[in-house]
Amino acid sequence: MIGVEQGITPSGLVYLFGEQFVEPAKAFGEELLYSGVKVKARELAEMLYAAALVALEADGIVRLELAARKRLLGLAKAQTVAVAVLGRANPGGLEGSILACLSPNPTGNDVPDLLFRHLGRDMDDPWAHITQLVKRDLASRGFLQEERTQRSGLGSLLGDKVTLRAVPERITPLATQAGQVRSLLHSFRSQRAEVATQLWKDLRAGFQRRVEKQEIETD
Numbered sequence: 001m002i003g004v005e006q007g008i009t010p011s012g013l014v015y016l017f018g019e020q021f022v023e024p025a026k027a028f029g030e031e032l033l034y035s036g037v038k039v040k041a042r043e044l045a046e047m048l049y050a051a052a053l054v055a056l057e058a059d060g061i062v063r064l065e066l067a068a069r070k071r072l073l074g075l076a077k078a079q080t081v082a083v084a085v086l087g088r089a090n091p092g093g094l095e096g097s098i099l100a101c102l103s104p105n106p107t108g109n110d111v112p113d114l115l116f117r118h119l120g121r122d123m124d125d126p127w128a129h130i131t132q133l134v135k136r137d138l139a140s141r142g143f144l145q146e147e148r149t150q151r152s153g154l155g156s157l158l159g160d161k162v163t164l165r166a167v168p169e170r171i172t173p174l175a176t177q178a179g180q181v182r183s184l185l186h187s188f189r190s191q192r193a194e195v196a197t198q199l200w201k202d203l204r205a206g207f208q209r210r211v212e213k214q215e216i217e218t219d
Contacts, residue, residue, distance in 0.1 A: 001055055001059050001091055001095070001178045002055060002058075002177055002180045002181055002184065003181075004091070005175070006173070006174055007142075008093075008141060008174060008177070009052070009055070009091055009094065009095050010051045010055035010095070010181045011051050011093055011094040011095060011134050012093055012094075012134060012137060012138050012141070012143065013056070013174060013177055013178045013181050014031075014048050014051045014134075014181060015032070015048060015131070015134045015135065015138065015172050016032070016034050016138070016143065016146055016166075017034070017037050017174075017175070017178035018030070018039050019032060019037040019048075020038055020044045020182055021033070021044075021047050021051075021182065021185070022039040022040055022043045022044045022047055023040055024037060024038060024039055024040075024041065025039055025041070026044040027040050028041070030044050030131060031049070031129075033135075033144060033165060033166040034166040034168070034171050035176075037060075042127045044131060045126075045127035045128070045130045045131050046051050046200060046203045046204065046207070046208070047145045048094060048130055049094070049115065049130060049203055050133050050185070050199060050200065050203060051181060051185060052093075052094045052098055053083065053098065053111075053199070054185060054188045055095060055181070055184065056089075056091075056095055056098065056099070056167065056213055057188075059061075059089065059091075059182075060087055060090075061085075061086060061087045061089045061157050062084060062085055062086055062099075062102075062106065063084040063217035064081075064083060064192075064199065065081070065100060065195070066081060066198060067079070067080055067081070067082040067110065067143055068080075069107075069110060078108040080198065081110065081190055081195060081198050081202050082106065082107075082109055082110050082111075082147055083102060083109040083111065083114060083146060084101075084106060084109070085106075085109075092137065093134065093137040093218055094130070094134050094137065095209065097118065097133065098114070098118065100172055101114060101117050101118040102114065103117070105123070110202070110208060111202035112202045112203075112205045112209065113206075113208070114200075115206030115210075116209050116210060117212040119206075119207075121210070122210050122211065122212040122213065123210060123211075123212055124213075126207050126210040126211060135164060136168055143166070143170050143171055144165065144167065145165055145166075145167050146163070146164060147162070147164070147165055148160040148161070149161040149163070152180070155169045
C-alpha cells in the first residue's frame with residue numbers, strides 16, 4: 001500500500017496534502033495543519049474515504065463494483081457501488097476501520113450502507129467525524145503532535161485544551177507518496193469512470209443519511 005514504508009496510509013497522505021486533492025474554500029472550511037490552506041471540508045472527508053477505498057482495491061484487498069439494488073419496496077432498482085472482500089489485511093488508519101466495518105453479508109456492503117454503519121450514529125457534522133479519525137491516526141503515527149494548554153477558571157472543569165500541529169520534518173519527505181495517491185485516484189477516475197462517478201454519489205448519500213435531523217417543535 002502506498003505510504004506503508006513511511007508508516008502512513010493513503011488517506012493520511014490525502015489529509016496532509018489536502019490542497020492537492022480538494023478545492024480551496026472561499027470562507028468556511030477545514031484548515032489543513034501542514035500547509036495552512038483552507039479547503040472544502042465536506043469534499044475533503046469524501047476524498048479521504050474514496051482514497052481509502054481505492055487504495056484497498058489497488059492492493060487487492062477489496063473490489064469496487066457496480067450493483068443494482070431493489071428500492072421502494074422492490075418496485076424499482078437503483079445503482080450503487082458494492083465493496084466485495086477479496087483478502088485480509090490490517091493497514092490501520094481509516095483503511096483499517098473501513099475493513100472492520102464490512103459486513104459478512106455482501107449485500108450489506110454497498111458504499112452508502114457501509115459509511116452509514118461506519119459513522120455509527122447521527123451527528124451534526126459526519127464529514128468532520130471522518131476527518132477527525134484520520135487526524136487522530138496521524139497523531140498516533142507522529143505526523144501530527146498534540147499540544148496541551150491548561151485552562152483556567154471554570155474552564156478547568158473541561159480539562160486541558162488540546163490542539164494539533166503538524167510535524168514538518170516528518171511530513172515534507174512524504175510529497176512523493178502524495179503524488180502516487182494522486183496518480184492512483186486519477187487512474188481510477190479515468191479508467192473506471194462509471195464506478196468513480198457512482199462512488200462519489202454514494203459517499204455523499206452515506207454522509208447525508210447520518211446528518212442529525214432537527215426536531216420541529218409544535219404547540
